[in-house]
Amino acid sequence: MASLRVLLDPTKLGREAETLEDKLKKSIVGQEEAVGQIVDRYQTFVAGMSNPGRPVANFLFLGPTGSGKTRTVEALAEALVGDSRAVIKIDCAEFQHGHEIAKLIGSPPGYLGHRETHPLLSQEMLNQHQTDTCKLSFVLFDEIEKASDSLWNLLLGILDRATLTLGDNRRVDFSQAMIFMTSNLGADEMQTMLRPALGFAVPAAATPEAEEKLADKMGRAGVEAARSRFTPEFMNRIDKVVVFHPLGDNELRRILNLELGYVLDRLRNAAGTQDIGFKLDGAARALLLKEGTDARYGARHLKRAIERLLVQPMANLIATGQVARGDQVFVHADARTGRLAFLKEFKGAAPQIEAESGTTAAA
Numbered sequence: 335m336a337s338l339r340v341l342l343d344p345t346k347l348g349r350e351a352e353t354l355e356d357k358l359k360k361s362i363v364g365q366e367e368a369v370g371q372i373v374d375r376y377q378t379f380v381a382g383m384s385n386p387g388r389p390v391a392n393f394l395f396l397g398p399t400g401s402g403k404t405r406t407v408e409a410l411a412e413a414l415v416g417d418s419r420a421v422i423k424i425d426c427a428e429f430q431h432g433h434e435i436a437k438l439i440g441s442p443p444g445y446l447g448h449r450e451t452h453p454l455l456s457q458e459m460l461n462q463h464q465t466d467t468c469k470l471s472f473v474l475f476d477e478i479e480k481a482s483d484s485l486w487n488l489l490l491g492i493l494d495r496a497t498l499t500l501g502d503n504r505r506v507d508f509s510q511a512m513i514f515m516t517s518n519l520g521a522d523e524m525q526t527m528l529r530p531a532l533g534f535a536v537p538a539a540a541t542p543e544a545e546e547k548l549a550d551k552m553g554r555a556g557v558e559a560a561r562s563r564f565t566p567e568f569m570n571r572i573d574k575v576v577v578f579h580p581l582g583d584n585e586l587r588r589i590l591n592l593e594l595g596y597v598l599d600r601l602r603n604a605a606g607t608q609d610i611g612f613k614l615d616g617a618a619r620a621l622l623l624k625e626g627t628d629a630r631y632g633a634r635h636l637k638r639a640i641e642r643l644l645v646q647p648m649a650n651l652i653a654t655g656q657v658a659r660g661d662q663v664f665v666h667a668d669a670r671t672g673r674l675a676f677l678k679e680f681k682g683a684a685p686q687i688e689a690e691s692g693t694t695a696a697a
Contacts, residue, residue, distance in 0.1 A: 392573045
């Protein structure tokens with residue numbers, strides 16, 4: 335009897351991985367490679383095919399500050415366990431000296447303060463955010479290049495064997511953890527490549543081929559910077575090095591929309607302000623982008639501009655009773671002052687905006 339062979343598709347995503355991909359793409363802008371790599375590792379975990387005796391994934395994220403490295407890990411935690419703070423974050427700048435390692439693993443028995451030391455990387459800390467539907471932990475080592483040799487030695491064991499021995503000889507199992515490490519290595523070289531583009535990812539008239547070539551060039555620069563700084567033993571334990579590219583104009587516009595949505599959520603969650611809404615016209619959005627665009631600081635500079643120009647004035651309006659529940663606030667850019675102007679909308683009347691001549695005009 336003749337057999338029938340059907341061509342299979344090994345690139346197809348399962349339902350859980352597909353859901354994760356959709357959520358990450360809504361939160362992470364301009365970093366498709368990072369999203370794809372995380373989703374692939376998660377699908378491997380869901381299928382029960384993760385390498386036994388190793389963490390679920392070991393990622394090294396490279397790229398300029400403000401490009402979304404830390405935000406990606408937070409978005410992953412939010413998508414899988416419902417809390418962006420469900421990440422054990424280790425700031426390696428705080429562990430530049432060998433004796434500070436006791437904060438992570440605790441002091442050995444007999445040392446002063448042994449009983450008072452609560453290690454940050456205990457099994458209880460690792461498992462505290464796991465849920466019935468997601469048995470994963472997320473550990474982030476931020477600015478990994480600043481770590482001391484003592485932290486490096488601990489990290490090599492975690493990446494290779496998914497095991498950490500605490501000061502009191504208890505073992506911590508990292509086999510159900512995703513390990514993320516971030517670094518700004520290679521960022522200066524990337525910025526040098528982008529200078530002709532005035533801080534944006536590619537020139538406005540660049541072809542798709544030119545964009546791909548530039549992205550590939552920046553990726554190689556990041557990887558080479560990492561190889562020159564980190565030891566071969568460390569690089570061999572990493573599953574994937576992902577280079578986060580600087581954000582361009584289109585990406586910053588999308589991030590602005592996301593951040594404005596977060597501001598609206600903060601209004602809805604604050605006591606007494608649930609029914610307050612606000613609308614920004616094109617000029618107001620353009621002003622936020624202008625004030626928040628900085629090639630060196632990426633999206634973080636945009637977030638600071640939103641806090642300074644929008645959130646703080648809105649908080650003042652609420653605190654002084656000028657805006658109350660049920661009010662709609664129209665936000666416009668004042669051309670004379672270079673700041674945002676706030677107007678309360680009344681039903682049946684268009685909001686009035688003071689023009690440069692001193693007259694008023696309907697919005």
